[in-house]
Amino acid sequence: MIHPTRKFLLPLAAVAALSLAACSSGAAPDGGAGDGGSLVFASYGSAYQDAQNEAFLTPWAKEAGVTVQNDGPTSYPKIQQMVDSGNTIWDVVDTEPYFPVANCGTLVEEIDFSGIDTSNYPEGTWSDCSIPIAQYSTMMIYNTETFSGAAAPTTPADFFDLEKFPGTRMVPGWAGAGALEFALLADGVAPADLYPLDTDRAYAKLDTIRDSLTFWNTSSESQQAMEDGSADLWLAWSGRGYEAENNGAKIAPVWEDNLLAWASLSIVKGTKNLENAQSFIEFAAQAEPQARFAELQPYAPADLSAQPELDELQQKWNVADEAVQRQSIVTNVQWWADNSADAETEWTAWSTS
Template sequence: MHFPSRRLGVTAVAVALTMITAGCSIGSDSAGGGGKKLTFTSYGSGYQEAQAKAWLTPWAKAEGVTAVQDQPTDYAKIKTMVESKRVSWDVVDTEPFFPVGACGKYAEKLDFDKIDKSKFPEGTVSDCAVPDAMYSLALVYDPKKYPDAKPTSVADFFDTKKFPGKRLAPGFATGGAIEAALVGDGVTPDKLYPLDYDRAFKKLDTLGDNLSFWDTSAQSQQALESKQADMALVWSGRAYMAAKNGSVYEPVWQDNMLAYAVLMVPKGAPNKDRAMDFIAYATSAEPQAAFAEDQPYAAVNSDAEPKLDSLAESWNTARPDIQDKGFYQNVDWWAKNQDQATERWTDWATG
């Protein structure tokens, strides 16, 4: 599926199977070999490599489990597995919209006797998914373009008189451009949903030829590094990676849209109980800290204390001051309305 690879900034690669042997022979519980197994699926690239390093490998070694990795996450494949009763994935990293909308049908309810949901940010836990990585859609700008008055909120993204120049925004419905347009037009975050498509598209239209879009977050990072825009709405992780590579953009955290990835268990997963154990471990403090030290995503466990350098800390969306200036994308609304919103976005973008 394309939307998740846009969201997390990883490139969907051809499906490949990586076997990580953690102290025992390969084989499933039902294969007659007696081996303990768990299959973890995510989006590949450095993102999944970091998840394996921080979560999967140490957990599997400690538990004597053979860990199998697959990629990329694919919602259609999950549905096909469940409907055919041939589920091979145990834990999957996804957008929150899917397991929230498919809870009980394509996603198992989680065992909160094992998973401590008290450590997650308020509002991020659902019956069938818990967060595993946090990030934000933030406004960034080139300070050399605006040496005097500087942008201070998302509203300035739409003020081409005071802040002339090229704009860049996510080019797909779930990316946050609709929410940004409404906030920029004066809608307060608590009044955003249900989204007023007509008002949002009218606001985006005011940017005219000044506005262009990124389709993958890798494109957004490249655009920052090559200074293709004066102001951009991009994922915080990609802005951080661009900054590491020398880009000059500075963030504006007012009205940043907080978002997160989740872990879910497909309905009928062959190793459901073990999947709950893994999720409990992966979202605990130390593994979360280790992941945040490796990737440009914030830890979701409130007890996690990642050791970050000054640059990474400046983009750390778990910071209270960033959280206080932001709002969460409404996962429940998107779980019910993603298809409609995508259709409306496509009609506007191609009209």
């Protein structure tokens, strides 16, 4: 059983993916006149950050007259370095949701919520030092060439039922990505009683399928496995499910007890552009730019009043759908902020044994 330790550790797979040295990422937004000062935005690069530019940064920069520079990838050690040295060069950063909870007031600034309407956000998705801009789910996905119709799995318990649903299972390869929660739900723990996580019980449940279990360490690995059909059941991110099916994968989502997570924006402690950073946070918190981002990337708006124009497949994987939200469980970011270091140590010991 994990006991709170007030430690924060980035999940191992994420550590491997992030570089300590920042480099230019994403296209520079158009339209900033420059007379309103500047802002440096750090995120994860590629099409994801390009979409953030189109949906959030470009229209805000044009409206505010601010010159925006992109940087990245997001690196927690880099943020620590900046703050410790008193040389904060990033102003706003995209992070996992429990980073600002664990480091509020130390590595990231408190946000002024007087100009932000949180009434349409799922409960628990914002904190004193962060706002959600998009949401996704860690969820069960099954191979429709293995299971179909009435014989398809529908619950977390089915994921662990090797007799009724034989085959290979694939789950994230680190503790903080949902496998522990999913194991407890499958073992009969009620969503309301999920936290604090009984990790001993979770590992005992995972042991029942250990010989049929493989791990993905990057989300692209999970997507490729769905497209290849190299597993029968996955615990994976909704966005990767959408991308895989869009590329022809024979898969289907299972929404019962999906684990809701989200992308967060925070202001880096010691920013020299606090006013612009706050202004950008307020803009990104709104429904309209979040709707546009959802149209460009396989994420749902965090603001549930947003109305993106989605095609049929996007809607199929839309975690903001009311029916999906009723079946969602919001990840307890405070528990993970307090316990991630010990949880990752336990996971490594179990997964490599």
